[in-house]
Amino acid sequence: MSDYTxxxxxxxxxxxxxxxxFAIATGTQSIAHNVLVAVELADGTIGWGxxxxxxxxxxxxxxxxxxxxxxLAALLIGQDTRCWRALATSMRAAEKEAAAARCALETALLDAWCKRAQLPLWAFFGGTATEFETDMTITAGSTEHAARSALAIRTRGITTIKIKIGGDPRIDLDRIAAVHAAAPAAPLILDGNCGYGAAxxxxxxxxxxxxxxxxxxxExxxxxxxxxxxxxxxxxxxxxVAADETVTTAADALRAAHEDAVTCINIKLMKAGIAEALDIAAICRAAGIQLMIGGMVETILAMTVSAHFAAGLGGFSFVDLDTPMFMAAQPLRGGFRQSGACLSVAHVTAGHGVEPHMPTEG
Ligand SMILES: [Mg+2]
Structure with missing residues (x-):
């Protein structure tokens, strides 16, 4: 047994x-029902996911x-966490549909052994950069809500605005026009979340x-x-045009490339797992498909991991790492530092840099 077991x-x-x-075309979340995962190495190092x-x-x-x-825990106990990609592969074979669970464990394993090795996650992913700018989302709602939200986003110093659409097209049109009127210089990302037909x-x-x-x-x-x-x-x-829900695996990304189906793919670690997301990114690069990083309704923990991923890999054209700004409570500390639209992980010296400051069990 090594310290990394x-x-x-x-x-x-x-x-x-x-x-x-957080309302989108296919459903609404009022509370993020997430799960915090801890892994412990033989030497006592704890990793969080x-x-x-x-x-x-x-x-x-x-x-x-x-x-x-x-x-999945039963599969992992006793394994050497330095064999991270091999463990990710066996988790995917065992629980293909449980991407969020796999992502949490991949994150916690990486955090633990990167902490033990004194390696920040942005360096693990390649060290291309340590900061970039995020957009902020206007959730589905009324036209007044959209206009009000656009002004609030401008006040935060965030320039790119993402608008959740995919509902009634006439109302969506009014909402988009209201956002453009409130923030005429803002680049607009529209996210249909599967809600429209092509016509x-x-x-x-x-x-x-x-x-x-x-x-x-x-999108x-x-x-x-x-x-x-x-x-x-x-x-x-x-x-x-970007694929999000359509592409959750490397095989989906390959199909998108073969069929020239999109100009961009929104990579989310939470829908693919981290190892699979690395493969999707590689296919996008080879095919000349633009990269976007996004997430589900995630706290600073998972969003910071995505920030390390996108900054470390580099070459992301669109960044949508905004859901910590929607949280009414902050049970975790650390993570990326935000100033206006700019997110930075430059200060993180080992692992992803996020820890709970609430009581933890066990
Ligand atoms: Mg989306």
Missing amino acids: LRAVRHQLLDIPLIEP EAAPFAAVTGETQSSTLAALDR EACALLDELERRSIPVALF QPTARHDWEGLKQVRHWSTVP
Whole structure:
């Protein structure tokens, strides 16, 4: 047994109320029902991870995640955590559908052995950069809510605004116009979250062009498995189109590249797992597909891991790491430092740099 051998895995509920409900086309979260995971190495080093299941996006729940964590823990105890990629591969083979649970354990394992090795996670991922700018999201809601939110985002010093659409196209159009009026210089990212058909999505792009409202990116306009619809929107205009829900594996990314289905892929560690996300990123680079980093409704822990990932790898065109700003409680300390839109992990010297400051079990 080495110091890096995994001795224990623990988890506890991480229920965090949100400042406002996080509403998207397919569902709403008022409380983030997440899970905090701890792993302990033989030398006593603790690594932390977070699972953020979002049923409306991946079908995973807090209870399905807890069950998967228990099954995966049995697989990992006694293993050498330096064999991180091999462990990630066996977790994926055992629990393909439990991406949030796998992501939490991959995170905790990496955190533990990077702490033990005194290696910051941004350096593990390649060390290309240590900071970048994030957007901020306007959730689904009324036109007044959208205008008010746009002003609040401007006041925070954040320039790029992401708008959740995919509901009634006429209301969405009013909301987008209201945001553009409130923040005319802001690049706008639209996220349909699978809510439109291709015809509706293309008609919306036409109307926005007619009104001279520029769109920086149109994310997931059509249903998850509607590849034909996605391609139709991608080739409809010059507006870049991203896949999110459609691409959760490297095989999906390869199909998107082969079929020229998108200009960008939103990589989320929470929907793919970290090792799988590295493969998706590699395929995107080879295929000339732009990279976006996003997440589910995650605390500073999981979002900081995504910041290390995207900064370390480099080359991300779109950054959507904003959900810690939606949390009404902060049970964790550390993580990326934010000033306006700028997120930095430069100060982190080992692991991901996030720890709980609430009582932990065990
Ligand atoms: Mg999305």
